[in-house]
Amino acid sequence: MGTQEEPKIVGKEEEEEEEEEQVVNPWEVSAKDGGKIDYDKLIEKFGCGRLDRSHIERVERLTSRPAHVFLRRGIFFSHRDFNEILDAYERGDKYYLYTGRGPSSEALHLGHLIPFVFNKYLQDAFKVPIVIQLTDDEKFLWKNLTIEESRRLARENAKDIIACGFDISKTFIFADFDYVGGAFYKNMVEVAKRVTYNQAVGIFGFTGEDHIGKVSFPPVQAVPSFPSSFPHLFSGKENLRCLIPCAIDQDPYFRMTRDVAPRIGCHKPCMIYSSFFPALQGESGKMSASDPNSAIYVTDSAKDIKTKINKYAFSGGQDSIEKHRKLGANLEVDIPFKYLSFFLEDDAELEHIRKEYGAGRMLTGEVKQRLIEVLTELVERHRAARAAVTDEMVDAFMAVRPLPHMFD
Numbered sequence: 001m002g003t004q005e006e007p008k009i010v011g012k013e014e015e016e017e018e019e020e021e022q023v024v025n026p027w028e029v030s031a032k033d034g035g036k037i038d039y040d041k042l043i044e045k046f047g048c049g050r051l052d053r054s055h056i057e058r059v060e061r062l063t064s065r066p067a068h069v070f071l072r073r074g075i076f077f078s079h080r081d082f083n084e085i086l087d088a089y090e091r092g093d094k095y096y097l098y099t100g101r102g103p104s105s106e107a108l109h110l111g112h113l114i115p116f117v118f119n120k121y122l123q124d125a126f127k128v129p130i131v132i133q134l135t136d137d138e139k140f141l142w143k144n145l146t147i148e149e150s151r152r153l154a155r156e157n158a159k160d161i162i163a164c165g166f167d168i169s170k171t172f173i174f175a176d177f178d179y180v181g182g183a184f185y186k187n188m189v190e191v192a193k194r195v196t197y198n199q200a201v202g203i204f205g206f207t208g209e210d211h212i213g214k215v216s217f218p219p220v221q222a223v224p225s226f227p228s229s230f231p232h233l234f235s236g237k238e239n240l241r242c243l244i245p246c247a248i249d250q251d252p253y254f255r256m257t258r259d260v261a262p263r264i265g266c267h268k269p270c271m272i273y274s275s276f277f278p279a280l281q282g283e284s285g286k287m288s289a290s291d292p293n294s295a296i297y298v299t300d301s302a303k304d305i306k307t308k309i310n311k312y313a314f315s316g317g318q319d320s321i322e323k324h325r326k327l328g329a330n331l332e333v334d335i336p337f338k339y340l341s342f343f344l345e346d347d348a349e350l351e352h353i354r355k356e357y358g359a360g361r362m363l364t365g366e367v368k369q370r371l372i373e374v375l376t377e378l379v380e381r382h383r384a385a386r387a388a389v390t391d392e393m394v395d396a397f398m399a400v401r402p403l404p405h406m407f408d
């Protein structure tokens with residue numbers, strides 16, 4: 001241990017004066033003057049790597065199955081040390097997945113589902129266990145919620161997460177108010193002791209007006225990256241590596257975690273990051289839970305979906321048919337096409353739409369119609385899966401128990 005030096009773990013962005021720049025952190029995602037998020041710039045600022053063809057091919061080779069749509073289409077686009085996970089796996093070493101959700105609302109929107117859908121794919125493809133953290137404490141600290149209300153939301157959200165199809169023999173879901181303690185808490189204080197207040201300010205932007213609950217939270221999100229935080233799962237496997245698939249706005253937490261990890265004798269967690277699922281109104285940030293018309297919720301009816309898409313989905317089509325036939329749609333800003341690129345699985349059909357719509361032979365109405373079909377089907381499937389999740393199942397996923405078949 002010894003003296004605390006203060007290594008720089010802030011990204012470049014925090015060192016520079018923030019003018020009217022894009023802001024991406026766990027609490028705010030907004031593009032520069034209403035434009036698009038510049039992901040290249042973000043990668044450079046944060047110092048993450050870009051996922052490329054070679055990573056995707058390796059994943060396909062190691063799992064003997066086609067890469068998930070979210071990988072093929074660059075929705076998961078960035079990483080930290082993903083090669084280390086793949087190298088280790090190639091040598092026959094397994095790893096575990098870690099992701100989480102802050103339960104701030106009852107209903108999840110499509111953007112919330114993305115990391116879970118992707119984690120479920122990785123669990124199946126690599127045959128690895130996953131720990132899923134529900135940060136009911138975080139939402140109590142940041143939002144105007146009582147402890148009991150955030151705990152209730154955590155359980156409700158757990159149902160949506162389970163509905164994504166996780167394998168109970170390989171999945172541990174935990175809520176912080178229930179699970180924090182013991183080995184997990186020991187790791188939290190090991191981390192807390194190694195991050196100075198100045199570093200926390202640099203990474204997270206805390207100010208003197210923020211209550212100390214916020215300052216104390218980051219270690220809670222950090223330590224599920226360490227197998228020793230889960231003795232019932234990983235006792236004797238403290239050397240296991242951890243891969244965290246999530247949206248890139250969570251990077252500040254894991255920059256901090258990766259900085260501390262080697263100093264407490266742990267592997268740095270490896271990261272694989274997605275871009276944000278854009279709001280219906282356009283691609284300047286992520287969907288907002290506070291504006292119901294900016295997002296499609298997993299609880300929306302077929303009629304809601306149809307109305308929202310027809311009324312609010314920002315179109316890159318031209319304003320007259322003649323002009324559209326001549327110029328084609330601007331696919332760069334077109335939300336129906338963008339949404340299809342997340343959720344229409346058929347590559348050939350997507351390519352067809354790209355060509356036809358981009359050349360003006362297909363109209364916005366037709367593309368919206370196809371999107372309505374795709375999303376209605378997806379939401380319907382999710383609704384049915386969620387309805388089948390009982391309270392007993394939630395208890396079973398959240399029980400502190402060994403998972404003897406987690407690598408089968």
Ligand code: TRP
Nearest residue numbers: 099100101102133135221246250
């Ligand atoms: N802070 C995240 C949120 O508000 C929740 C979370 C906890 C998380 N642990 C995580 C997200 C790990 C991604 C990966 O949603």
